[in-house]
Amino acid sequence: MDLREEAVGDITVLEVKGRIDSGTAPVLGEKLTALLGAPGRRLVLDLRQIDYISSAGFRILLLSAKRADEAGNRFVLCGISGKVRQLFDLGGFLDLFAISSSREEGIAAVQ
């Protein structure tokens, strides 16, 4: 799994590439904790380039969304399509997260 961070004004876009499984989810979890650690943060998590996400990945996303909510941060997912979207649907996550169809819409949503 590769992570690429980009700042768009005071918004952070974190792009994930590859697989989010029990081996890589902790790394993503640490990064998300760091980015959402302080109040007032705004983060777009771009999942367009992931091939696979397991229950370990979903757990990290749930944890991060909960922490963001508690800290008053804004946290949006984007780029979920095809078989990855099917997994979100399968696990009942489509309605749980704030999801935008593209990075641009994600940035607009957290502004």
Next chain:
Amino acid sequence: MKKPLNIVYGVDERPPLGVTLVSGFQHVVLMSIRLLFPLLVAREAGLPPERILDVVAVSMLVMGAGAYLQSLSSRPVGSGYLCPPSFTSAYIAPSLAAARAGGLGLVLGMTVFGGLIETALSRVLRPLRPFFPPEIAGFVVLVVGVTLGALGTRNLLGIGVAERAGGPGPDLAIAVVSLVTMVALNVWGTGLARVCCALVGMAAGYAAAGVAGLLTAADFEAVAAAPFFHFPSLAHPMWRFDAALALPFGVAALAACLRAMGDVTTCQKMNDAEWTRPSLRSLSGGVLANGIGTTAAGLLGTIGVNTLTSSVGLAAATGVASRRIAHAIAGMFLGLAFLPKAAALFAIMPRPVLGATLLFSAAFVFINGLQIITSRMLDIRKTLVIGLSFMTGLSVDLHPAFFTALPPAAHPFVNSSLVLGTVTALLLNLVFRAGVRRTQTLTVEPGAVDSVGITDFMEAQGAAWGARRDVIDRASFNLAQSVETIVDGCGPGGPLEIQASFDEFSLDLRVSYEGAPLELPERRPTNEEIIASEEGQRKLAGFMLRRHADRVQSTHRAGRSTILFHFDH
């Protein structure tokens, strides 16, 4: 079955009478173009003009009855779709050879033989299915599309006709008028305008041909000279059989069978937005109707028929795919068979109009073939089966002199791109099947899990088997997620043994290991449970695994756990 957006009247729907009649008439015109084939054979057999009228009339009756038979949806005869037959180029070369060797009696006897072979093939499609996989059925449709397109452009450009004073310009202009009318009505037209785009395009072409002088008084005199009413005679020479012609007619029957499978598959796909794989019942019924049609053709006095791919293309183009159109076609041919003037009017169709019509329907046939091929994952073997067969078939049209110079015994196999391409595809498929195992195993050591390798295993197998992409995606997830969860939470005491088995109807994954069984709950754990502990995360994994497969089974015996994931294919 979910009707696709581009289909106006699906197979089970009842269009208004006007739409039914106009659509039926368009098919009748398209099918009648192929009356040229029995005419050619009748002339080759030396039949006098009054007998040729009988052959044309019987040919119309066979097409009408065939359209009705194909539309039947009850077992065992009929595909259940609007998939009418007409005379086929597959039977034309052996029929001409038979006409030269033994006259009409031999043509008819061998046609009955070909029809019986098709009928027999229709009864053994299930065991033969591995040898006729969907990508080869799609390949046949694709090649027919290319052949139709080539025939269309040949007619459209006036290639092969004696040079006229005005050069090819007038032919091209007429074709452009006809084709542009069809395309414009099809793309931008709505309602009835779209439904009858081909017919209006043909009428525009006839009008342009009249203006350009391609339709002359002599043409209309031929129509005027034909009698108003003629009761066809079914008298014909006694049927004869010649063993030397068994092979060419056998090859033609096989090609006709594969083409019918391709056409029926296209009909199924065209009528169902959620189409996943060909329905065997409908395929068998379609091939049986084809076989009965050809047998009846031979018995009544004409040559072999085959489902007409351009008619299927027309249904796709106009969006009118109701089987009631087949009933209208049957009724119209029943009437036209007794009206020689109508047949004569079809016979004077200007070549550029014929070319435009063929080209228009070829576009839809070609794309349907491509879609059927790509509905399956293709590994290097299947890529070579399709790619090499396509090129081999095409070489017949590109380098005809080479194939004509081959010994006569080879001619039945090399007389058309469709036959040579299909035979090549079947042989290559047979050769490449030899190295593909239907069951594959993989061993995963708990200390060295390579999740990418696990996914690659499923991808490679899916491509080798020619499986559907969506099924392989689901199986890949279940395999990777189950291995991950077992290794993290079930404490496996040794390697995980994975077995993947495939046939055309199902994909089964079996994961077996020493250790505690994996929980596969029916209820999704709450978000709080998932967040609270890794136990909640494992329950989520089990819930997703259960939901993702069509069937799951978990067993635990003597310390060994086994999970079976079944996916319908």
